[in-house]
Amino acid sequence: MRDFSQFIREVPDFPKPGIVFKDITPLIGSPAAFHRVIDAFTLHYKYETIDIVVGIEARGFIFGTALAYRLGAAFVPIRKQGKLPYKTLETTYDLEYGTDTMAIHRDAIRKNSKVLICDDVLATGGTLAASIDLVKKLEGDIVGVTVLIELTKLNGREKVPYDDIFSLIKYEY
Ligand code: AMP
Numbered sequence: 001m002r003d004f005s006q007f008i009r010e011v012p013d014f015p016k017p018g019i020v021f022k023d024i025t026p027l028i029g030s031p032a033a034f035h036r037v038i039d040a041f042t043l044h045y046k047y048e049t050i051d052i053v054v055g056i057e058a059r060g061f062i063f064g065t066a067l068a069y070r071l072g073a074a075f076v077p078i079r080k081q082g083k084l085p086y087k088t089l090e091t092t093y094d095l096e097y098g099t100d101t102m103a104i105h106r107d108a109i110r111k112n113s114k115v116l117i118c119d120d121v122l123a124t125g126g127t128l129a130a131s132i133d134l135v136k137k138l139e140g141d142i143v144g145v146t147v148l149i150e151l152t153k154l155n156g157r158e159k160v161p162y163d164d165i166f167s168l169i170k171y172e173y
Contacts, residue, residue, distance in 0.1 A: 005169050007033045008149065022149050022171075024120055028062060037063070037168060041118075041146060042070040044166055048143050051113040052076050056102070056131055057083070059120035063148060067118060076108045076115075078131050089137055093130040095123075102130050109138040116144040122167060125156030132161055 007027035014021040027033045041063065050073045055064025057079045068075040081090060081101035088103040109115060115135050122128060128145060135142055142162060150156065150167035157165055 004033060004037060004148075005171075008169065022121055022151075024059060024062070024148065027148075034066075037148065038066045038070060040168055041067050041166075044146070045071060045116060045144055048116070049114050050116045050143060052109060052115045052140070054078055054104075054109075054115055054117045054131065054135060054140075056117070056119040056127055060118050063120065064118035067116075067146075071116075073116070076104065078102050078104050078134060089134055091130045091133050093126040095126055100127070100130075102127070102134065104134045104138065106138070109135060109140040111139040113140050114143045115140040116146065117142065118146050120148050122147040122150045122156045122160070122165065124154050125159030128156070128160045128162075128165075 004027060007030055009023040009026050011021040011023050027037065050071050052074045053064045053068035054076045055061045057077060061077060065075050081103050084103050084105055087106045089106050090101055090103045092099060092101040117128065117131050117135065119128060132142060145162045146166040149169045151171050153173055
């Protein structure tokens, strides 16, 4: 089962006209597919030293927590503004649809911790770029950036200041 794309449902015009939403719920709703996706991420990073997996709200939590568990790493959430209860560091950025402000707890990453950042979709790259910015400001050492799905046509990699992005499914359109 290497073709994980069969488990991604494409929903046209959600949440706005013109956006084809990549719905991951069929994938996480299949025990075998979910297991194999986490196995594939784990295999890719198992020889790296990773102290923390940072997952991006909300679907980055699903893959990030499972991956943190498998790698024996901690999990740190990056959340939308106003959701985290303690002192936060924040950054505002452009989305494929709209703008957003993301936040991380100021004490979430110890200086020089080895950090892997995880999300579900790389679209325009703004979300990952903002997350990298937050981790760098906390002086984490980014050792990986990974997504389940990459929408290559949007050239998100150009916006993300990290070269070695690992994606499991690529859409060329
Ligand atoms: P971007 O900042 O443009 O790379 O957008 C990435 C974020 O928006 C991710 O957290 C995704 O969950 C979400 N996203 C963007 N485009 C889509 C899409 N076509 N389908 C599903 N999620 C998307």
